[in-house]
Amino acid sequence: MSDERADGRGSTRAGFAVLLVAIKREPWIFTLSTLGSVLFGALTVADAWVLGWSTDHVVLPAFKTGEVGTGSLVAILALFLGVAILRAVGIVARRLGAGIMQYRMQASTRRAVTRQYLSLPMAWHQRHPTGELLSNANSDVEAAWGPIAPLPMAVGTVAMMVIAVAQMLFADLVLAVVGLLVFPAVIAVNVTYQHLAQGWMTRAQQLRAEVSEIAHESFDGAMVVKTLGREPEETARFAAKAEELRDVNIRVGRIRAAFDPALAALPGLGVLFVLAVGVSRVMSGATDAGDVVTVAYLLTIVSFPIRSIGWLLGEFPRSVVGYRRVSAVLAATGDMPYGDRSAVRGADGARLDVEALGYRYVPDQPLIEDLSFSVDPGRTVALVGATASGKSTITTLLTRLVDPDRGRVAVDGVDLRELAAGELASTVSIVPQTAFLFDDTVRGNITLGVDVTDADVWAALRTAQADGFVAALPHGLDTQLGERGTSLSGGQRQRISLARALVRRPRLLILDDATSAVDPEVEARILAGLREAGAGSTLVVVAYRKATIGLADEVLHLEGGRIVDRGTHAELLSRSPSYARLVNAYEQEEVTT
């Protein structure tokens, strides 16, 4: 907390720097909204002038002489109404301009941030929690450009104050100087407020994010929470943070509660003081009543907009925090550079070469060590190994979700790192262990924008044994799937995910235990379909079941991220006891039962 407070002074400067970025990006709309604000300010002052003018030239003479010309009355109406309408134009220009500027900055920053999400490698994603990335793109962006809303008003206020001060000086020098004493007082109140509120406001932002993270995670794991009856503990966890946020908000509120009336009272006190001095000056004949009214009125009118500068400065701490968090995402490196080579096209299978591959996950995680194997076009290789032996890691290397530390992966002799963006995906498709579905229709989830006919989609669904349940969905291919496909069962999601790979007719297809949630009968039909439809494709499968392994021309037996043996299923069964134990577990169980 103390650090954040110490940071407070710098944040005013940093806040202006953030605003400068926005002004440079949107100079025209900023100018427009500022002009609107200046217009509004000038006309608010003009209002006072119109009142003063009317008092001196129409009202007082009229009461004195007992008569008034129609022209004077029309002048009053025209002046007041003209000023009011122009002021309305100013308001619209200021508010709409500020809105346009703010939303444009938000949109462009969000586009930039999401482009980063799409280009940064998996390793970066693994280090950053979902909740954090979502709040970077949402609330941090909002916070960063928050001060744009009061900006034109504040700039206009400065202009208005200049005009008002000039008017006051013009009306009566001494009274003006008396009235201007309000300004240093306002600044002092503001500085005190900033100093007191900043730390707590930053803390409140943090707590908001934490409250949101707990809610996100808890709802995500609702099944576990419910089945173990942990609602009271989860509620307590949530309540603890929510109550901390409440307490900080109340503290911020108390500071804010003192700030607003203090700022509001200052001009009032100024007016009273001006009146007292004004009366003595009228008595000494130094000024007339109209001037006293003008100065008093100007002071009243300026008092409200002065607060807008306070609002602007009040937004700064949040803005700076948000901008820094967004900037950290935008500055993140570790982008995977693409080469410029294209992949081989065609209907035949791809050749896969894995040479002396070495990969260290995050420091503590299992390693892939000195892994070498090749798969000839059209052949099938099975990766078999115990839970957590590195099989899934290998599939992420084959699809270049991560780059190896040593060695290389090559498709058709081309190192994956030399391929241009998008080229690898035109050749290789992976079906991951846990299916991810987009918030889109069934068709959209399968084509992902690739131009294929519905007949092709249905063919892929048939091979994946998904045509039956998709046909039974309320709108068939046009059925909208929920977020992460929660309305489908695990097995159905896997099959949609499989169809997504199949419809691309990949030259290399990688299945990472992709049918684990499917029952054996359906799985058998899928495998049969793959044998027909996938004819020609090169296939790498991660599998436990013998029926799947049985498809393979070669089996790589993995232990601890290394290949410990390779050969056909029969060869491995006969010579490797540990392999036999692994894949024959079900039968051995029967023998022992």
Place this chain on the structure above:
Amino acid sequence: MSTTMDSGEEIGALDTIRRGVHFSPELKEGIWGTLALAVVASVGQVIVPIAVQQTLDRGLARSGGPDLSFTVWMGVVAAAALLLTSWASYAMTARLFSTSERGLATLRIKAFRHVHDLPLLTQNTERRGALVSRVTSDVDQVSQFLVFGGLLFVVSVGQVLIATIVMLFYSWQLALVVWVCFAPLFLSLRFFQRKLSEAYGTVRRQVGIMLSAISEPVVGAAVVRSYAVEARTQARIDEAIATHQSASTRAQGLTAFSFSLGGVSAGLANAGVLIVGIWLGFAGNISAGEVLAFAFLVTLFVGPVQMGTQILTDAQNAIAGWRRVIGILETPADLVDPGPDGQVLPRGPIDVRFDDVEFAYPGGPPVLRDVTLEIDAGRRVAIVGETGSGKSTFAKLLTRLMDPSRGAVLLDGVDVREIGEASLRRSVVLVPQEGFLFDDTLRANVRYGKLDATDAEILGSADELGLTDWVAGLPRGLDTLVGQRGESLSAGERQLVALLRAHLADPDLLVLDEATSAVDPQLEMRIGRALERLMSGRTSVTIAHRLSTAEAADEVVVVDQGRIVQRGHHSALAAEAGSVYSGLHASWVSQQGKP
């Protein structure tokens, strides 16, 4: 059972506030004191103009020349009054912050708790992001309204009334002029509020859609990358961002326009007051000072009117947020905890009975029907059937994640609907297929099954399940961080954690739903043997597509198209030629590469 969340959209604004106060009784605390302070505070705004008028009339324009001592005296009194009312303003706002924040924390926590009581069905239909926003940003918006809106609106209305009364006191004719000038604004208010409500409603929906689009490359990073659909994903995001941007801009334009109308009315009123004032002056009804004071009074009138319209505008956002939170709380929890009347299951193996149970999703055909079944305490039963046969529904009914549409599920002879939630969850544990892990250590995740479990107990459970080597092989043992949703571990390892949890929970009825589908066969068999030890002395129901489990069970229940079609021991069922089970078994055997 409801299919969708109550969005609360049909609730009116005043009704929303009424119901909101019902859920957050703190909001009413000390309301009269706060209101009294608000009245005192708003008097502060009248003090200066009155002092100005008094000074002009009696200090400045006095017939015998300006009166300095009166002016100074007037100033001192007004300044003192101003300080007092400023203090009242501080006290009012501080109290408002306190009651609002306390009320909203209560609302937030109630809503959070209630979300967990909503049927899983509802949780699946609604997007999680929207659920999260209902307990976060929606609530935050209400806060702004309650502190700077709700009471201030009441105060603004009060100020308008006070200003009107003061104006009437000076000159009823001029007061009428002011009201006539503002009439068009007041009349158009309702129209603009409806437009604004629509506009902000659209913005709110678009925020949800945009967040959902942005979450895709975050949650689905691997798929987006491996399918090279970056451009398509970005296009979808860009579209959502653009739609949100234009909706926001539209709402802002509407706000700006409706707000600017107040100023035009004010200009009209000012001119009207002076013109009519002069005319009244000719008739001898009013003095010059009174006309000028009236001009100040108009600003007194305009200020709160503008404030009021501004609050109404902002309120559209807040009321929409409040509605959404209230909508959550008013969505009935399908699974009602009988509360203190709830029965407590005795410890020891549980006897299960399904009594003519039928289940259908709303508007859908029954997915399970005519299920009558008795599982004696301590038996191990396997449920088998094809995907979509209804076996997972069976597990959900058994563990009361859903209630049957007809019939009853009884545990130890008691309808599950009458068993206290705490007792039910203590005695019955479901291990689902996808074990969700919290972003914490392995230890914290395992302890989810037994909150006070010691390391020794955890390691003891791991030992009994044959997982000691696995735990020891992890880089930091029990201190290993599992990552978001447990994604630093493999799918198989996540299932192991779920099993450890269940073991520590020590249930009397254990329900396993494909709980080991992602681990390797050797480990699965090892765990299977360990689970058998775990199952002894308990009732267990296992849903499995690997028939090795069925082979080991005391009894196999075969489900097909929502009905129980076969029951009995594995060997007997497999022998029934042409039966569903023999078909399943045949394909299982062929998959295992057996002859």
